[in-house]
Amino acid sequence: xxLRYALLASLYESPATGYELTRRFRERMGNVxxxxxxxxxxxxxxxxxxxxxxxxxxxxxxxxxxxxYHLADSGSAELGKWVNGFSxxxxxxxxxxxxxxxGDLWSQDRLSEELSRYELDWQEELERYREIERDYFQDVxxxxxxxxxxxxxxxxxxxxxxxxxxxxxxxxxxxxxxPEGS
Amino acid sequence: xxLRYALLASLYESPATGYELTRRFRERMGNVxxxxxxxxxxxxxxxxxxxxxxxxxxxxxxxxxxxxYHLADSGSAELGKWVNGFSxxxxxxxxxxxxxxxGDLWSQDRLSEELSRYELDWQEELERYREIERDYFQDVxxxxxxxxxxxxxxxxxxxxxxxxxxxxxxxxxxxxxxPEGS
DNA sequence: CTCCTATATGCAACTTGTTGCACATGGTAG
DNA sequence: CTACCATGTGCAACAAGTTGCATATAGGAG
Numbered sequence: 001x002x003l004r005y006a007l008l009a010s011l012y013e014s015p016a017t018g019y020e021l022t023r024r025f026r027e028r029m030g031n032v033x034x035x036x037x038x039x040x041x042x043x044x045x046x047x048x049x050x051x052x053x054x055x056x057x058x059x060x061x062x063x064x065x066x067x068x069y070h071l072a073d074s075g076s077a078e079l080g081k082w083v084n085g086f087s088x089x090x091x092x093x094x095x096x097x098x099x100x101x102x103g104d105l106w107s108q109d110r111l112s113e114e115l116s117r118y119e120l121d122w123q124e125e126l127e128r129y130r131e132i133e134r135d136y137f138q139d140v141x142x143x144x145x146x147x148x149x150x151x152x153x154x155x156x157x158x159x160x161x162x163x164x165x166x167x168x169x170x171x172x173x174x175x176x177x178x179p180e181g182s
Numbered sequence: 183x184x185l186r187y188a189l190l191a192s193l194y195e196s197p198a199t200g201y202e203l204t205r206r207f208r209e210r211m212g213n214v215x216x217x218x219x220x221x222x223x224x225x226x227x228x229x230x231x232x233x234x235x236x237x238x239x240x241x242x243x244x245x246x247x248x249x250x251y252h253l254a255d256s257g258s259a260e261l262g263k264w265v266n267g268f269s270x271x272x273x274x275x276x277x278x279x280x281x282x283x284x285g286d287l288w289s290q291d292r293l294s295e296e297l298s299r300y301e302l303d304w305q306e307e308l309e310r311y312r313e314i315e316r317d318y319f320q321d322v323x324x325x326x327x328x329x330x331x332x333x334x335x336x337x338x339x340x341x342x343x344x345x346x347x348x349x350x351x352x353x354x355x356x357x358x359x360x361p362e363g364s
Numbered sequence: 365c366t367c368c369t370a371t372a373t374g375c376a377a378c379t380t381g382t383t384g385c386a387c388a389t390g391g392t393a394g
Numbered sequence: 395c396t397a398c399c400a401t402g403t404g405c406a407a408c409a410a411g412t413t414g415c416a417t418a419t420a421g422g423a424g
Contacts, residue, residue: 002277009284019402032280034273080287087277091216095184095269097338098214102191103331105262148356149285156279156349163345167338174330201372
């Protein structure tokens with residue numbers, strides 16, 4: 001049911017179309033929740049069926065009509081119940097770490113190569129996050145609680161990515177695989 | 183297909199029954215891969231069907247026979263191919279972070295309470311990891327590569343958990359929710 | 365004596381996530 | 395002129411993960 005709550009939580013911020021929700025997940029909430037547009041459209045239809053959201057049709061010329069989804073009263077009630085309940089930690093399933101257990105089959109060069117790709121990725125992501133931090137969260141203590149909490153989600157993204165980068169350095173230390181430029 | 187490779191990787195270490203694989207995932211590889219016993223038995227049957235593993239029946243009195251699975255040649259070949267290919271980063275879906283986006287519906291007390299539960303959990307996990315580190319990985323540089331890589335998986339667990347704990351402290355700083363004993 | 369835990373296996377139904385495809389148009393890059 | 399990208403919606407098939415149940419025995423806690 002968690003995707004359902006992810007959608008409700010995003011609609012709680014502001015009404016949106018399935019397309020916009022897809023972008024929010026990809027761009028602003030990538031660190032928090034992921035879902036494809038197919039999954040989102042499917043789940044929105046179900047939530048509509050269950051009366052948790054309402055739709056407003058907005059006609060457009062050329063393109064298909066926009067279906068703007070709003071949170072219904074029962075929707076925010078449900079969301080409230082879920083948010084105030086306890087959620088267990090998500091399970092980890094990481095292919096990169098898994099490969100370490102078949103290390104003898106993994107050539108040192110390929111490990112190093114793959115690690116470099118990940119590092120580039122993490123570095124880029126970290127820079128994106130830091131930019132958002134600079135641009136939108138200068139004076140955190142003065143912000144209303146709502147934005148403080150979103151800031152904390154961003155901070156989690158930053159810290160998680162930094163932690164991966166620090167780990168990558170340890171991998172190179174232990175395995176003697178020097179970074180790209182050395 | 184990734185669960186399949188998780189099983190092959192674990193069998194690459196040593197042959198095991200479905201039951202033992204379940205325990206390995208839960209105890210030693212919790213940080214890397216998770217799967218229920220139902221999922222594991224189902225996937226083992228499929229892998230057997232595809233000729234990637236072999237079974238050896240070991241009779242027992244009282245209990246059901248043990249089915250000890252071994253990696254077949256085609257199994258380690260497949261595993262080798264997968265390990266040396268590139269795996270994209272897994273998507274994140276974290277209910278705790280998601281709740282931050284519906285912050286107005288989340289009472290300060292419940293946030294603080296839930297955070298405390300997570301912190302206890304992380305703390306315990308961290309101690310378990312540190313114990314393993316102390317007991318089995320004293321002289322990392324002298325270990326063969328195979329164990330070095332497993333050590334790095336453990337290090338990832340330690341660093342990830344430490345990072346979560348550091349984040350929890352930031353949450354308390356920003357939200358003014360003091361830790362348990364204060 | 366009963367309940368719980370550990371060992372050891374598995375089926376069936378359901379939910380969630382992925383992948384490939386489809387349609388419709390306007391703008392921009394080559 | 396053509397190909398791709400952005401907007402906007404969705405179906406269908408499949409793979410993966412969850413939840414509930416079932417079976418069988420031995421040992422320990424209460």
